[in-house]
Amino acid sequence: xxxxxxxxxxxxxxxxxxxxxxxxxxxxxxxxxxxxxxxxxxxxxxxxxxxxxxxxxxxxxxxxxxxxxxxxxxxxxxxxxxxxxxxxxxxxxxxxxxxxxxxxxxxxxxxxxxxxxxxxxxxxxxxxxxxxxxxxxxxxxxxxxxxxxxxxxxxxxxxxxxxxxxx
Numbered sequence: 774x775x776x777x778x779x780x781x782x783x784x785x786x787x788x789x790x791x792x793x794x795x796x797x798x799x800x801x802x803x804x805x806x807x808x809x810x811x812x813x814x815x816x817x818x819x820x821x822x823x824x825x826x827x828x829x830x831x832x833x834x835x836x837x838x839x840x841x842x843x844x845x846x847x848x849x850x851x852x853x854x855x856x857x858x859x860x861x862x863x864x865x866x867x868x869x870x871x872x873x874x875x876x877x878x879x880x881x882x883x884x885x886x887x888x889x890x891x892x893x894x895x896x897x898x899x900x901x902x903x904x905x906x907x908x909x910x911x912x913x914x915x916x917x918x919x920x921x922x923x924x925x926x927x928x929x930x931x932x933x934x935x936x937x938x939x940x
Contacts, residue, residue, distance in 0.1 A: 802926045809922055813915035820908040827901045834898055837891045844884040851877040 851873075858865050858873045865873075 799926075799930050802922070802929060806919065806922045806926055809915055809919045813912065813919055816908055816911040816915055820905065820912055823901055823905045823908055827898065827905060830894060830898045830901060834891065834894045837887060837894055841884070841887045841891055844880065844887055848877070848880045848884050851880050 855873045855877045858870050862870060
């Protein structure tokens, strides 16, 4: 069989040329499968990193919410105190009233900054959740492709070797 030639599209192909074609096809399939597995691994690693970041951000969001609630209570009490001091201006000095007013203003600034921090963290959390959903989809699709390419490769490899043996 070694010297046999087959006519295909007006060209002569030898058995060794067909074997080379089969080997190259199988090699290409194996390379494609390896690349899909690599993409799958990278996507899974990225998914895990994003999940860790999300947990960190969720903890920060909760801590910031708690801090905001504390500042809101302090601000409310400070405003009550300012109202009391202002109402009894004849008992308190102008300096006492001014200090009370500045204390309220400082707390309000801190509260506004904390609320902004909370808003930014929630935006980050929402973005990370979106990225995690996308990455999860990539992981699932790459795993699906890897399993199907593996099955197709097994089938094609067997078929191509059978063709080669038949010829």
